[in-house]
Amino acid sequence: GAGVSQSPRYKVAxxxxxxxxxxxxxxxxxxxxxxxxxxxxxxxFLTYFQNEAQLDKSxxxxxxxxxxxxxxxxxxxKIQRTQQExxxxxxxxxxxxxxxxxxxxxxxxxxxxxxxxxxx
Amino acid sequence: RKEVEQDxxxxxxxEGATVAFNCTYSNSASQSFFWYRQDCRKEPKLLMSVYSSGxxxxxxxxxLNRASQYISLLIRDSKLSDSATYLCVVNQAGTxxxxxxxxxxxxxx
Numbered sequence: 001g002a003g004v005s006q007s008p009r010y011k012v013a014x015x016x017x018x019x020x021x022x023x024x025x026x027x028x029x030x031x032x033x034x035x036x037x038x039x040x041x042x043x044x045f046l047t048y049f050q051n052e053a054q055l056d057k058s059x060x061x062x063x064x065x066x067x068x069x070x071x072x073x074x075x076x077x078k079i080q081r082t083q084q085e086x087x088x089x090x091x092x093x094x095x096x097x098x099x100x101x102x103x104x105x106x107x108x109x110x111x112x113x114x115x116x117x118x119x120x
Numbered sequence: 121r122k123e124v125e126q127d128x129x130x131x132x133x134x135e136g137a138t139v140a141f142n143c144t145y146s147n148s149a150s151q152s153f154f155w156y157r158q159d160c161r162k163e164p165k166l167l168m169s170v171y172s173s174g175x176x177x178x179x180x181x182x183x184l185n186r187a188s189q190y191i192s193l194l195i196r197d198s199k200l201s202d203s204a205t206y207l208c209v210v211n212q213a214g215t216x217x218x219x220x221x222x223x224x225x226x227x228x229x
Contacts, residue, residue: 092176
């Protein structure tokens with residue numbers, strides 16, 4: 001079946017430009033995560049959705065970063081007034097985790113191929 | 121101090137070698153532990169989960185020591201195809217994954 005897809009795969013933006021990155025999770029996956037991976041580093045958590053609810057946005061580095069998942073499937077990560085330090089690969093992951101507080105065992109997160117953002 | 125620390129790389133080994141990666145984590149509330157593999161310019165993929173009892177998957181053996189907050193990965197009989205970055209990952213109750221910086225392995229013939 002289809003995995004997680006992301007678009008665009010590559011984005012070059014001029015400093016100050018706004019960008020929008022899209023993630024299509026695996027069909028039926030309740031949870032969706034965004035991560036940022038700078039060159040030579042491991043991915044770092046940005047934000048988490050369970051269906052359409054954004055349950056955790058503690059990793060967003062500034063108020064220029066905004067994410068949404070209005071219908072509980074596709075998600076968009078928007079970066080306003082991009083800066084050079086925003087250059088990174090933005091990874092989206094989805095998983096089947098959902099349900100109550102009782103059932104919070106780990107479910108594998110499946111990653112998309114990422115969007116490589118370069119800010120000039 | 122980062123929440124997950126890994127051995128600095130890169131590791132350059134010949135085919136057939138045994139190589140070990142170590143990792144420590146700082147948050148004692150961490151509940152799940154993993155090794156992910158990431159090929160150059162690709163997304164991370166789950167290699168294996170790590171359990172306190174230790175677990176093995178073919179040539180790969182993972183160990184977890186909760187008391188010392190230490191995770192390891194052993195690769196026996198290295199293959200060229202094992203060349204990749206190995207990411208140590210921890211998780212709390214199904215929330216975000218916390219990744220280490222990664223250790224790069226290069227296996228040569």
